[in-house]
Amino acid sequence: MLTPSIQFAYLTRFGDTALILSQRLAEMCGKGPALEEDMALANTALDLLGQARLWLTYAGEIEAAGRDEDALAYLRGDREFHNLLLVEQPSSSYAHVLMRQFYFDVWHNLALARLESSTDPRIAEIAAKSRKETAYHLRRSSDLIVRLGDGTAESRARMASAADSLWPYTGEFFTADFVDSTMAEAGMAFDPHALRDDWLRFVRQVFEAATLHMPPLDAWMHKGGKQGLHTEHLSYLLAEMQVLHREHPGAAW
Amino acid sequence: MQTELPQADARTLSAPTEPGAEERAFQTRFETGIAASIKIEPKDWMPDAYRRTLIRQISQHAHSEIVGQLPEANWITRAPSLKRKAILLAKVQDEAGHGLYLYSAAETLGISRDQMVRDLLSGKAKYSSIFNYPTLTWADVGAIGWLVDGAAIINQIPLCRCSYGPYARAMVRICKEESFHQRQGFEIMMVLSSGTPRQKAMAQDALDRWWWPSLMMFGPPDAESANSAQSMRWGIKLFSNDELRQRFVDQTVSQAEYLGLRVPDPDLRWNGERGQYDFGAIDWNEFRNVIKGNGPCNRERMRVRTQAHEDGAWFREALERHAAKLAQRNEGTAAPRAAQGAP
Numbered sequence: 001m002l003t004p005s006i007q008f009a010y011l012t013r014f015g016d017t018a019l020i021l022s023q024r025l026a027e028m029c030g031k032g033p034a035l036e037e038d039m040a041l042a043n044t045a046l047d048l049l050g051q052a053r054l055w056l057t058y059a060g061e062i063e064a065a066g067r068d069e070d071a072l073a074y075l076r077g078d079r080e081f082h083n084l085l086l087v088e089q090p091s092s093s094y095a096h097v098l099m100r101q102f103y104f105d106v107w108h109n110l111a112l113a114r115l116e117s118s119t120d121p122r123i124a125e126i127a128a129k130s131r132k133e134t135a136y137h138l139r140r141s142s143d144l145i146v147r148l149g150d151g152t153a154e155s156r157a158r159m160a161s162a163a164d165s166l167w168p169y170t171g172e173f174f175t176a177d178f179v180d181s182t183m184a185e186a187g188m189a190f191d192p193h194a195l196r197d198d199w200l201r202f203v204r205q206v207f208e209a210a211t212l213h214m215p216p217l218d219a220w221m222h223k224g225g226k227q228g229l230h231t232e233h234l235s236y237l238l239a240e241m242q243v244l245h246r247e248h249p250g251a252a253w
Numbered sequence: 254m255q256t257e258l259p260q261a262d263a264r265t266l267s268a269p270t271e272p273g274a275e276e277r278a279f280q281t282r283f284e285t286g287i288a289a290s291i292k293i294e295p296k297d298w299m300p301d302a303y304r305r306t307l308i309r310q311i312s313q314h315a316h317s318e319i320v321g322q323l324p325e326a327n328w329i330t331r332a333p334s335l336k337r338k339a340i341l342l343a344k345v346q347d348e349a350g351h352g353l354y355l356y357s358a359a360e361t362l363g364i365s366r367d368q369m370v371r372d373l374l375s376g377k378a379k380y381s382s383i384f385n386y387p388t389l390t391w392a393d394v395g396a397i398g399w400l401v402d403g404a405a406i407i408n409q410i411p412l413c414r415c416s417y418g419p420y421a422r423a424m425v426r427i428c429k430e431e432s433f434h435q436r437q438g439f440e441i442m443m444v445l446s447s448g449t450p451r452q453k454a455m456a457q458d459a460l461d462r463w464w465w466p467s468l469m470m471f472g473p474p475d476a477e478s479a480n481s482a483q484s485m486r487w488g489i490k491l492f493s494n495d496e497l498r499q500r501f502v503d504q505t506v507s508q509a510e511y512l513g514l515r516v517p518d519p520d521l522r523w524n525g526e527r528g529q530y531d532f533g534a535i536d537w538n539e540f541r542n543v544i545k546g547n548g549p550c551n552r553e554r555m556r557v558r559t560q561a562h563e564d565g566a567w568f569r570e571a572l573e574r575h576a577a578k579l580a581q582r583n584e585g586t587a588a589p590r591a592a593q594g595a596p
């Protein structure tokens with residue numbers, strides 16, 4: 001049965017995922033491989049941060065326990081975050097940054113498109129607003145995957161390696177748990193399995209143009225992020241993100 | 254607003270017949286016109302020294318925008334609220350944009366962006382030495398917006414009327430954004446100085462550390478400023494370093510008072526006769542030392558820029574290679590791009 005705590009959990013999945021990826025991109029600020037990339041990274045980080053704030057604000061309202069976007073972002077521990085594991089993976093190289101973004105953008109667009117017809121008008125509204133931005137993110141990341149895959153031998157090798165190492169974090173896009181299915185039954189969300197074919201088709205099409213091989217479809221996949229069971233990376237990311245806010249309890253900024 | 258010069262001048266009439274004829278014509282324009290109303294455009298003839306001075310000045314300005322991202326980016330990941338994080342991210346992105354406009358303006362003078370980046374990384378080109386100071390607390394982000402962007406505006410507003418068209422136009426766009434930055438920085442300081450005792454102490458500490466370096470941003474005193482006279486004749490510098498510095502002090506002291514913060518200068522006092530503030534002596538040894546490379550963060554800033562550049566080499570090469578492949582494939586056939594459209 002649909003309860004506020006299930007709605008809250010679902011909303012934080014989207015809010016936390018956008019927030020954590022934004023934070024990963026913000027770490028890169030001023031350190032990209034070209035000035036145009038720096039600007040695009042900051043732009044994507046800003047869009048995702050704006051989306052995170054909408055989702056988290058709404059989650060706080062549904063929870064009705066007085067937590068606003070900042071209380072949720074700064075005062076929860078890693079076991080209370082519900083982001084996808086993919087987005088917390090470190091930016092080990094620029095190839096990883098772009099591949100992480102690409103895998104995510106393809107899913108994000110599909111997911112938001114479904115949420116646009118949510119029976120919860122607030123969800124539908126946030127999704128519609130977000131998708132205007134993420135459609136551009138996807139154009140950009142797909143385009144770069146093609147250019148870098150079909151670039152030099154070195155760039156192809158780097159992209160292939162990033163594609164393989166991040167692949168096991170994509171399974172979580174398509175696995176449903178009780179929260180997903182309850183939300184889907186209420187017409188507020190969608191069945192995650194249903195996105196897989198479209199996701200694979202799009203990724204395959206881009207990889208072909210990029211002369212990259214698809215990683216094995218039956219590969220073992222990580223899971224747990226949506227339920228608050230993360231990789232070791234998240235706690236460090238949160239420690240950095242939350243340090244100042246936590247050092248001054250109750251202060252206004 | 255600007256007065257266009259008549260079309261028929263030495264440069265369009267004929268090729269130079271005697272050495273120095275164009276140069277004399279160029280100088281005459283500045284001697285007979287008001288410097289601020291003259292616009293030189295990229296295709297116009299200009300003396301080598303004018304071109305070199307502008308390249309140095311504009312590229313140095315561009316590098317400052319780029320290196321200047323780093324001290325503030327240092328706090329994006331730790332910004333204390335999501336709203337502040339968004340504002341700071343947008344600000345740092347603006348600075349990258351400023352770098353881009355300015356590199357483009359410098360490119361109109363015949364130097365490539367690659368060359369300018371090489372000059373920055375080799376240490377040949379300079380950037381504003383303010384960015385060699387560390388951002389140790391969140392209040393430093395406020396202080397940079399308030400003081401550093403504030404000083405930049407005072408330096409740059411006159412350049413919106415400078416004689417080189419592309420530079421003047423870039424400055425118009427940039428100044429609009431800098432004044433947002435300054436207001437946002439002041440707002441951070443206002444929240445801190447009316448916050449908890451620890452927040453207020455943080456704000457005072459930031460002002461203590463950023464005040465003097467901000468005054469140094471206007472450059473050496475007029476008596477020691479080597480290039481000023483010629484630049485002023487050419488309309489690429491419209492006020493002297495000391496004039497602009499005074500303007501900054503006069504504007505900023507009352508803002509500090511409003512914040513309830515103390516300017517760290519025991520000699521600072523209002524001079525009723527001059528109608529300006531008198532202020533203490535600037536430690537020019539520190540300034541020269543930081544320019545020489547011995548500031549707290551010079552090496553770190555260059556290390557980060559160099560590493561970003563080197564780590565990005567494969568990326569830039571790949572994009573070039575891909576573009577070359579496309580050009581080759583498209584010879585004759587306009588092949589449709591694969592992977593278009595949203596899923």
Ligand SMILES: [Fe+2]
Nearest residue numbers: 318347348351
């Ligand atoms: Fe700027």
Ligand SMILES: [Fe+2]
Nearest residue numbers: 348402431434
């Ligand atoms: Fe600025």
